Amino acid sequence: MHRCGCGPRRGEQDGGPVNLKGFFVATLQSALDLGIAVPDDVLRHVTPDVLAAHLPRPLWARLLIACLGAARVDAQLVVETIGMPNLCEHVPAKILWDCIEEIGVRALGGVVFATATAAASRSGAGPGPQSSRPIPLSTPPPPPAVEPRAGGAPAAVGPSIPTPGATGAEAELDASGRPRVPPGQRFRASTTGIGRLAASSSQRRPQAQATPPAPPLSAEPQAASGNAPRVKRGQTEADFDLETYVGGKDDWKNTLAVEDEQLVDWSASDETVTNGDELGRKR
Amino acid sequence: MSNDQRQAWFARVMESGLENDIFAPSDVLAHATPDVLASHLPPELLSKVLAASLAAGSMTPERVLETVTPELLAKHLPHEVLWQCIAAAAARAGVNKTVVP
Numbered sequence: 001m002h003r004c005g006c007g008p009r010r011g012e013q014d015g016g017p018v019n020l021k022g023f024f025v026a027t028l029q030s031a032l033d034l035g036i037a038v039p040d041d042v043l044r045h046v047t048p049d050v051l052a053a054h055l056p057r058p059l060w061a062r063l064l065i066a067c068l069g070a071a072r073v074d075a076q077l078v079v080e081t082i083g084m085p086n087l088c089e090h091v092p093a094k095i096l097w098d099c100i101e102e103i104g105v106r107a108l109g110g111v112v113f114a115t116a117t118a119a120a121s122r123s124g125a126g127p128g129p130q131s132s133r134p135i136p137l138s139t140p141p142p143p144p145a146v147e148p149r150a151g152g153a154p155a156a157v158g159p160s161i162p163t164p165g166a167t168g169a170e171a172e173l174d175a176s177g178r179p180r181v182p183p184g185q186r187f188r189a190s191t192t193g194i195g196r197l198a199a200s201s202s203q204r205r206p207q208a209q210a211t212p213p214a215p216p217l218s219a220e221p222q223a224a225s226g227n228a229p230r231v232k233r234g235q236t237e238a239d240f241d242l243e244t245y246v247g248g249k250d251d252w253k254n255t256l257a258v259e260d261e262q263l264v265d266w267s268a269s270d271e272t273v274t275n276g277d278e279l280g281r282k283r
Numbered sequence: 284m285s286n287d288q289r290q291a292w293f294a295r296v297m298e299s300g301l302e303n304d305i306f307a308p309s310d311v312l313a314h315a316t317p318d319v320l321a322s323h324l325p326p327e328l329l330s331k332v333l334a335a336s337l338a339a340g341s342m343t344p345e346r347v348l349e350t351v352t353p354e355l356l357a358k359h360l361p362h363e364v365l366w367q368c369i370a371a372a373a374a375r376a377g378v379n380k381t382v383v384p
Contacts, residue, residue, distance in 0.1 A: 019303035020376055026299030036292040097378040104296075104366050107289045 024088040024096045028103075032079070037103045039075035045099040046091050054090045055082070293365050294357035301353065306372035308344035314368040315360055323359045324351065 031037035055063075059082060066081040067073045079087065088096055300306050312320075321329065332350045336342035348356075356365060373379035
């Protein structure tokens with residue numbers, strides 16, 4: 001885990017109270033280790049003139065010894081001999097940053113351009129010396145701009161709403177072909193009430209003649225004869241049950257017909273006491 | 284260069300920048316804004332950031348970067364964002380001729 005805000009504050013040479021050298025060393029060394037950059041990238045900025053101007057004599061001596069003893073002198077030998085810490089220690093920070101900036105910009109754009117370039121160079125030349133060229137791509141390509149339409153009028157995004165002033169035939173019909181009702185007629189006007197009654201008092205609307213409700217159908221023959229009780233409001237059977245049936249006064253005579261033999265002569269009966277005097281004499 | 288190499292390099296540069304005080308965690312979050320983090324970090328990492336902040340009682344740039352390490356920054360965030368952070372720090376240090384906002 002990195003140390004946040006607790007590192008040494010050095011770099012008084014160029015950058016102020018920050019450890020620029022350590023940052024440069026880590027950045028450039030990791031770029032070389034990871035293959036993000038090659039020593040040629042470093043030597044393109046840290047040129048021999050720069051080294052001559054800023055590298056101390058002891059380091060120059062070491063470099064000369066290494067070059068004299070090597071079969072091949074290349075950028076890798078120079079960088080490895082000097083060492084990245086020494087390089088970053090003596091080379092101006094601006095030069096080192098230019099190198100890092102080139103590497104970073106190329107790393108950002110390398111996905112698009114450097115791969116094809118490297119593949120093309122490898123296919124033709126084979127395993128040659130490591131080299132890479134900066135790609136002049138400082139910023140990612142901008143997104144494709146949306147060109148305005150040639151027609152001028154913007155495309156309709158939402159539902160098509162007719163203009164308020166439309167009076168043509170297409171405005172009078174809805175989608176199903178029925179005549180469109182203006183929205184104002186869908187609701188009762190606010191002037192309903194007394195005002196409306198007063199206004200229409202002189203012009204009474206024709207009213208339909210009231211017809212008596214049809215008698216309720218009944219399966220009983222008595223109901224069919226017209227003696228059926230009339231149910232008030234003619235709606236429910238409960239109303240009929242609650243009503244007292246007083247109609248059909250002559251019907252009870254028919255249902256309780258008595259023969260003459262069944263009649264009792266109350267005055268001739270012995271068991272019948274009709275007055276108090278007769279009762280006392282018997283006792 | 285492969286994407287893994289580029290990613291590892293950006294992680295190392297970010298780590299080195301923080302170690303060497305080239306930029307502070309607040310500088311990182313000035314470029315890796317909450318919108319950028321929310322758009323690119325995976326849900327589990329966002330959950331970790333929030334959980335760590337809830338446990339500590341506050342969310343600071345330092346605490347965010349304790350969870351979202353440079354490796355994770357380089358893994359999930361666009362490298363252009365990281366590069367803007369690096370370039371801006373270099374501009375502040377006076378070594379970058381290009382002024383990066």
